[in-house]
Amino acid sequence: MKGTQLSTPPSPGQARITALETYDIRFPTSRELDGSDAMNPDPDYSAAYLVLRTDAGDGLEGHGFTFTIGRGNDVQVAAIDALRPYLLGRCVEEVCADPGSVYRDLNGDSQLRWLGPEKGVMHMAVGAVVNAVWDLAAKRAGLPLWQFLADADPQWLVSQVDFRYIADALTPEQALELLRDGKKGAAERATELRRQGYPAYTTSPGWLGYSDEKLVRLANEALAAGFRQIKLKVGADLEDDIRRCRTARATIGPDIRMAIDANQRWNVDEAVAWTKALAEFDPYWIEEPTSPDDVLGHAAIRERVAPIRVATGEHVQNRVVFKQLLQAGAIDVLQLDSTRVGGVNENLAILLLAAKFGVPVCPHAGGVGLCELVRHLSMFDFVALTGTTEGRAVEFADHLHEHFVDPAVIRDGHYVAPSLPGFSAELRPEAVDTYRYPAGAFWAADLAHRQAETAEVPA
Amino acid sequence: MKGTQLSTPPSPGQARITALETYDIRFPTSRELDGSDAMNPDPDYSAAYLVLRTDAGDGLEGHGFTFTIGRGNDVQVAAIDALRPYLLGRCVEEVCADPGSVYRDLNGDSQLRWLGPEKGVMHMAVGAVVNAVWDLAAKRAGLPLWQFLADADPQWLVSQVDFRYIADALTPEQALELLRDGKKGAAERATELRRQGYPAYTTSPGWLGYSDEKLVRLANEALAAGFRQIKLKVGADLEDDIRRCRTARATIGPDIRMAIDANQRWNVDEAVAWTKALAEFDPYWIEEPTSPDDVLGHAAIRERVAPIRVATGEHVQNRVVFKQLLQAGAIDVLQLDSTRVGGVNENLAILLLAAKFGVPVCPHAGGVGLCELVRHLSMFDFVALTGTTEGRAVEFADHLHEHFVDPAVIRDGHYVAPSLPGFSAELRPEAVDTYRYPAGAFWAADLAHRQAETAEVPA
Numbered sequence: 059m060k061g062t063q064l065s066t067p068p069s070p071g072q073a074r075i076t077a078l079e080t081y082d083i084r085f086p087t088s089r090e091l092d093g094s095d096a097m098n099p100d101p102d103y104s105a106a107y108l109v110l111r112t113d114a115g116d117g118l119e120g121h122g123f124t125f126t127i128g129r130g131n132d133v134q135v136a137a138i139d140a141l142r143p144y145l146l147g148r149c150v151e152e153v154c155a156d157p158g159s160v161y162r163d164l165n166g167d168s169q170l171r172w173l174g175p176e177k178g179v180m181h182m183a184v185g186a187v188v189n190a191v192w193d194l195a196a197k198r199a200g201l202p203l204w205q206f207l208a209d210a211d212p213q214w215l216v217s218q219v220d221f222r223y224i225a226d227a228l229t230p231e232q233a234l235e236l237l238r239d240g241k242k243g244a245a246e247r248a249t250e251l252r253r254q255g256y257p258a259y260t261t262s263p264g265w266l267g268y269s270d271e272k273l274v275r276l277a278n279e280a281l282a283a284g285f286r287q288i289k290l291k292v293g294a295d296l297e298d299d300i301r302r303c304r305t306a307r308a309t310i311g312p313d314i315r316m317a318i319d320a321n322q323r324w325n326v327d328e329a330v331a332w333t334k335a336l337a338e339f340d341p342y343w344i345e346e347p348t349s350p351d352d353v354l355g356h357a358a359i360r361e362r363v364a365p366i367r368v369a370t371g372e373h374v375q376n377r378v379v380f381k382q383l384l385q386a387g388a389i390d391v392l393q394l395d396s397t398r399v400g401g402v403n404e405n406l407a408i409l410l411l412a413a414k415f416g417v418p419v420c421p422h423a424g425g426v427g428l429c430e431l432v433r434h435l436s437m438f439d440f441v442a443l444t445g446t447t448e449g450r451a452v453e454f455a456d457h458l459h460e461h462f463v464d465p466a467v468i469r470d471g472h473y474v475a476p477s478l479p480g481f482s483a484e485l486r487p488e489a490v491d492t493y494r495y496p497a498g499a500f501w502a503a504d505l506a507h508r509q510a511e512t513a514e515v516p517a
Numbered sequence: 518m519k520g521t522q523l524s525t526p527p528s529p530g531q532a533r534i535t536a537l538e539t540y541d542i543r544f545p546t547s548r549e550l551d552g553s554d555a556m557n558p559d560p561d562y563s564a565a566y567l568v569l570r571t572d573a574g575d576g577l578e579g580h581g582f583t584f585t586i587g588r589g590n591d592v593q594v595a596a597i598d599a600l601r602p603y604l605l606g607r608c609v610e611e612v613c614a615d616p617g618s619v620y621r622d623l624n625g626d627s628q629l630r631w632l633g634p635e636k637g638v639m640h641m642a643v644g645a646v647v648n649a650v651w652d653l654a655a656k657r658a659g660l661p662l663w664q665f666l667a668d669a670d671p672q673w674l675v676s677q678v679d680f681r682y683i684a685d686a687l688t689p690e691q692a693l694e695l696l697r698d699g700k701k702g703a704a705e706r707a708t709e710l711r712r713q714g715y716p717a718y719t720t721s722p723g724w725l726g727y728s729d730e731k732l733v734r735l736a737n738e739a740l741a742a743g744f745r746q747i748k749l750k751v752g753a754d755l756e757d758d759i760r761r762c763r764t765a766r767a768t769i770g771p772d773i774r775m776a777i778d779a780n781q782r783w784n785v786d787e788a789v790a791w792t793k794a795l796a797e798f799d800p801y802w803i804e805e806p807t808s809p810d811d812v813l814g815h816a817a818i819r820e821r822v823a824p825i826r827v828a829t830g831e832h833v834q835n836r837v838v839f840k841q842l843l844q845a846g847a848i849d850v851l852q853l854d855s856t857r858v859g860g861v862n863e864n865l866a867i868l869l870l871a872a873k874f875g876v877p878v879c880p881h882a883g884g885v886g887l888c889e890l891v892r893h894l895s896m897f898d899f900v901a902l903t904g905t906t907e908g909r910a911v912e913f914a915d916h917l918h919e920h921f922v923d924p925a926v927i928r929d930g931h932y933v934a935p936s937l938p939g940f941s942a943e944l945r946p947e948a949v950d951t952y953r954y955p956a957g958a959f960w961a962a963d964l965a966h967r968q969a970e971t972a973e974v975p976a
Contacts, residue, residue, distance in 0.1 A: 099627055128628035129599065130639060136595040137638065140588065168558055169587035175781070175832060177810070178637015179596065180589060223808040226785040226817070322634070326685040349682040350634070351837040353812060354844055358685070373634060378810040385813055 073114035073150040078142040078187070081107040082135045083485065084128060084495040085426065085458055086504070095266050095291040095321040102128035103458060104495075105426040106135045106183075107485060110190045112150045118197045121483040122190030124182040125397045125425040131495065137183035140170070145187065154195035158218040161188045161403040165220070177375035181400055188401025189431070193481035203402070203481040204251075204437035208244060212237035219407045223378045227385055233410045240443040247441045255472030256437050257451040259287030259315070261424060263306070266291040270305050277309040284471030287315035287342065287451055293323035296335060303339040312340070319345035322373065326355045330362045343367035343391050350374050356388035369393055372422035376400065377407040384415040393453075395422040396431035402481075405435055413444050424455030429466035430482040433473045461489035532573035532609040537601045537646070540566040541594045542944065543587060543954040544885065544917055545963070554725050554780040555752030561587035562917060563954075564885040565594045565642075566944060569649045571609045577656045580942040581649030583641040584856045584884040590954070596642035599629070604646065613654035617677040620647045620862040624679070636834035640859055647860025648890070652940035662861070662940040663710075663896035667703060671696035678866045682837045686844055692869045699902040706900045714931030715896050716910040718746035718774070720883060722765070725750040729764050736768045743930030746774035746801065746910055752782035755794060762798035771799070778804035781832065785814045789821045802826035802850050809833050815847035828852055831881035835859065836866040843874040852912075854881040855890035861940075864894055872903050883914030888925035889941040892932045920948035 088100035104127060110120035124134050144163055153160050164184040165176060173180040196206040207215070216234050260283075263276035273290075280288050290306055292299040299318075306316055318341045324332060329347035344366055348355045350373035360368040371393030374380055383389045392412045394405055412419045421436055423429040429452070436452050452473055459465035464482040467474040476482055492499045547559035563586060569579035583593050603622055612619055623643040624635060632639040655665040666674070675693050719742075722735035732749075739747050749765055751758040758777075765775055777800045783791060788806035803825055807814045809832035819827040830852030833839055842848045851871045853864055871878045880895055882888040888911070895911050911932055918924035923941040926933040935941055951958045 101628065101631075126628070127631045129626065130596075130629045130632045133592070133596045133599050133639065134632065137589075137592045140592050167588065169560065169585070170589045172560075172586045173589045173593065173638050173641075175809070177834060179632050179639055180592065180637060182632075221784075223784060223811055223814070226814065325680075325682060349837045351636070351835065352682055352841065354841045355682070355685065355837075375636060376810065378808045378814075382811065382813045 073112050075110055075145050075148045075150060075153070076113050077109070077111040078138075078145050079109045079111070080135045080138050081105075081109075081490055082131050082495045083107050083123075083426070083490060083493050084131060084501070085461075085493055086500065087457065088128070095293075095319065099267070103426045104128050104131040105485070106131055106138055106186065107490070108138050108186055108190055110145065110194055112194075114150055116198070118194060119484075120190035120194030120197075121481070121485070122186040122188070122193060122401075123397060123427060123483060124186045125428055127425075134179055134182065137179045138186055140180075141183055141187050150194070150198075153191055154198050156217075157188060157191045157195055157401075158220075158403050160191050161218075161400060162220065164188070165400060176378070176400065181376065182397060185397055185399055185401040185404070188403055189397070189481060189483060192402040193483050197480040200479050202476045202479060203434040204441065204475065205248070207402075207406075207434070207438040208248060208442035212241065215406060218403050219410065220377075220403065221407075224381045224407060224411065227381045228407075228411050228414050232414060236410055236413050236443065240445060243445060244442045247445060251437055251441055251475045255469055255474045256433060256440060257447050258285065258454040258468055258471055258473050259289060259317070259420070259451040260285045261289045261291075261319075261453055261455045263288050264290035264319075266294055270302065273302060273305060274309050277306055281310060281314065283468065285314075285454075286471055287317060289317040289319055289345070289453070291321065292318045292336065293320035293332070296332060299332075299336060303336050303341070307339045315342040316340065317342045317345060317369070320347050322346045322349055324348050326352075326358050329355075329359045333359075333363045333366060337363075337366060341366055343369040345369040345393070346373070351379065353379065353382040353386050353388055356383060357386040360388055360390070367391055369420065371395065372398065374398070377404050377411065380408050381411055384411055384417060389417060391449075392417050392419045393422045394419060394432070394435070396428055396435065402435070409435065409439050409443055413439075418449040420450055421452050423453040424457065426458055427462060427483060427485075429454055429459065429473075430462050430464065433466060433476065434481060437473075437475055461485055461493075532571050534569055534604050534607045534609060534612070535572050536568070536570040537597075537604050538568045538570070539594045539597050540564075540568075540949055541590050541954045542566050542582075542885070542949060542952050542957075543590060543960070544920075544952055545959065546916065547587070554750040554778065555782045558726070562885045563587050563590040564944070565590055565597055565645065566949070567597050567645055567649055569604065569653055571653075573609055575657070577653060578943075579649035579651075579653030579656075580940070580944070581645040581647070581652060581860075582856060582886060582942060583645045584887055586884075593638055593641065596638045597645055599639075600642055600646050609653070609657075612650055613657050615676075616647060616650045616654055616860075617679075617862050619650050620677075620859055621679065623647070624859055635837070635859065640835065641856060644856055644858055644860040644863070647862055648856070648940060648942060651861045652942050656939040659938050661935045661938060662893040663900065663934065664707070666861075666865075666893070666897040667707060667901035671700065674865060677862050678869065679836075679862065680866075683840045683866060683870065686840045687866075687870050687873050691873060695869055695872050695902065699904060702904060703901045706904060710896055710900055710934045714928055714933045715892060715899060716906050717744065717913040717927055717930055717932050718748060718776070718879075718910040719744045720748045720750075720778075720912055720914045722747050723749035723778075725753055729761065732761060732764060733768050736765055740769060740773065742927065744773075744913075745930055746776060748776040748778055748804070748912070750780065751777045751795065752779035752791070755791060758791075758795060762795050762800070766798045774801040775799065776801045776804060776828070779806050781805045781808055783807050785811075785817050788818045792818075792822045792825060796822075796825060800825055802828040804828040804852070805831070810838065812838065812841040812845050812847055815842060816845040819847055819849065826850055828879065830854065831857065833857070836863050836870065839867050840870055843870055843876060848876060850908075851876050851878045852881045853878060853891070853894070855887055855894065861894070868894065868898050868902055872898075877908040879909055880911050882912040883916065885917055886921060886942060886944075888913055888918065888932075889921050889923065892925060892935065893940060896932075896934055920944055920952075
């Protein structure tokens with residue numbers, strides 16, 4: 059085999075990337091039905107996690123991960139492992155000055171490209187590595203990522219975007235103009251953000267596996283916590299959905315937004331019929347009514363369920379599909395995800411496309427660490443791109459934050475602006491030790507327990 | 518972790534699947550620039566290869582693979598390995614009577630689904646395993662796959678298709694009608710197929726890395742071999758493309774079709790301008806002018822380059838995107854691939870969609886074993902679905918066939934109908950021994966050679 063292509067090797071004496079370590083981290087969330095929905099009845103929230111180490115001697119590391127829901131997390135780790143040769147030996151200063159160089163090298167590798175292109179396991183691996191580079195770059199600058207991005211020169215930000223396949227909808231010149239406009243008033247908005255935070259909505263009450271009693275209790279807790287929007291999972295059984303939507307609406311009253319989420323359960327006609335059957339409960343949006351690949355299907359659904367909004371994005375594979383969702387007028391709300399696409403670079407492209415088309419971004423979060431990461435992107439968008447939070451909120455689900463060094467914090471229904479340098483992707487060492495699969499303390503004990511149970515059963 | 522979900526376990530005495538073995542097979546094709554194009558300058562044609570073994574005692578195995586172009590083939594193998602628990606212990610008779618049960622279980626696994634859904638590495642792994650099941654099923658029936666499909670009951674074939682996300686374009690009832698119509702005259706067409714074969718076109722002359730002299734020589738050889746269509750890679754340099762297209766057209770004359778293939782190189786505007794600049798050489802189609810994800814982009818290009826046809830599909834991830842390409846009128850020619858999507862089941866859906874929309878299918882082939890596999894699908898389409906080869910041809914590239922037990926054979930520009938039972942996916946044992954990476958004989962010798970070279974260079 060020919061070797062991988064590296065950028066210019068660093069000069070002697072410059073700090074280099076010396077390691078890319080990977081970890082298969084799995085949390086046993088399926089036992090509590092946290093995260094259960096119509097397509098995902100029993101997720102074990104997981105992360106294919108990586109650490110970039112350098113010989114800079116400053117103690118800084120880059121952290122990144124792909125979120126998965128259990129089985130196959132090992133495949134995701136293998137994909138990240140396959141990118142190691144592209145990172146080892148690279149000059150730290152160069153990659154931090156231009157994370158786009160890593161993004162371009164990984165996405166552009168002709169052989170790896172065959173495995174996507176720019177989609178699925180390989181693309182998420184690229185995203186995890188690229189995000190780790192941004193984490194390191196922001197740490198070296200001593201800034202939380204949102205501020206690192208907001209402070210950046212617009213021309214430099216444009217250089218971080220790959221316009222291939224999107225130039226028919228957004229040119230570099232248009233992106234530059236959007237970013238220059240975004241600079242106006244940015245300092246005031248940064249102050250406002252630090253004071254008030256960024257609006258959040260919560261999915262915690264609405265998991266499909268929860269009882270109605272738990273739904274009511276958690277909805278009331280959400281109101282008490284200051285949230286102005288909740289979300290309910292739907293799509294498994296229409297009668298159940300009608301009852302749960304009625305219960306939720308009665309609990310929260312008419313003024314709180316209630317989104318519904320079908321997690322890709324339906325064909326086009328089913329999506330329209332089912333959504334209309336829930337229209338009396340005034341859903342704010344219908345999320346993932348059908349396949350994330352179906353641009354034309356979303357457009358047809360949107361036309362037929364109006365004025366109910368259509369939202370999607372957590373499974374949208376890349377900027378090319380987001381571009382088309384916007385071009386086709388297929389969505390009212392764009393739900394980017396921090397670890398599904400090619401990292402910060404591709405999410406910059408997606409934020410710019412959404413700004414160009416005037417469609418609000420309400421990112422997907424929850425899972426493992428998605429809240430921690432994605433808040434940075436929306437905060438950058440508010441401070442230095444669209445300048446508004448109108449019609450926007452970042453999803454929040456109250457799981458697993460305790461395992462992160464810089465966890466998401468909610469205050470009065472808003473994400474508090476993070477102040478620690480970096481992208482908040484770092485897991486606490488004890489979380490890695492406990493939930494590393496299969497050798498971590500939790501899984502080793504679990505295996506021993508199950509082996510003991512099996513031994514008790516007569517053959 | 519919870520275990521994987523299996524179908525009903527077999528009764529005692531029934532044959533079971535006892536092993537799913539995987540192999541990382543890589544051929545050093547980059548050294549000859551075979552397969553070089555504008556996006557893939559140096560592919561090492563590879564296969565993530567698998568063998569299903571059973572305890573039936575009949576000596577039959579199921580073979581399948583994903584084609585890749587080198588780096589990352591190990592990731593693809595890891596993805597196939599992740600599917601092993603879903604196959605082991607299953608009843609051979611049941612899975613062969615209903616390969617769709619395997620397809621549905623693998624595609625429907627809620628946790629693995631997160632890694633796609635239905636796209637990229639994980640989806641190609643599903644396709645490889647599903648294809649191996651079809652190979653085994655056809656072998657047990659004693660029929661080549663094309664005939665196994667052509668002989669099948671239309672109702673049963675419909676049961677093999679997943680209509681989720683495509684029912685707005687093709688209903689089960691419509692599919693059944695197409696298949697029932699396809700039965701009329703099928704026996705006569707099977708006889709015709711055995712006599713004449715199925716039309717092929719050749720890409721062998723047109724790789725971007727070849728000299729003009731080699732292009733002319735290979736184009737003349739293609740004419741002598743009875744091909745009525747050749748294909749040229751374009752998109753790296755316009756002046757080169759103009760010269761190569763002129764040379765090729767002068768060589769083959771006005772009556773032989775000459776397709777051109779940009780391998781996703783362009784944005785929409787570039788695609789239009791570049792294609793128009795080559796229009797004087799009468800290209801039959803422009804293939805992969807832009808991202809395979811860009812349905813709307815293809816539609817825009819097609820409208821602007823007419824009457825030159827637009828073709829795509831080798832990188833189209835699943836039936837949902839093919840559905841949209843057809844709905845949007847974005848393509849004149851549909852180029853399905855045998856190992857990109859979810860196996861025979863999903864390719865049945867794609868063939869049915871194409872038949873419904875009246876768009877000819879000219880499958881992608883070449884690489885490792887793609888010719889061997891995909892000929893079966895087009896032959897089934899001719900015998901028992903569309904009943905025609907009009908405007909249709911299967912790609913042929915003359916590489917690596919010698920490594921297969923049932924290699925593709927071309928006679929007078931046509932694929933000969935295979936007669937050996939199965940899907941022709943089996944590699945010869947000596948190919949596995951030689952090209953298994955990194956321990957096979959070729960790669961071990963190559964490594965030793967390179968280590969010796971390195972040792973000779975002063976430090």
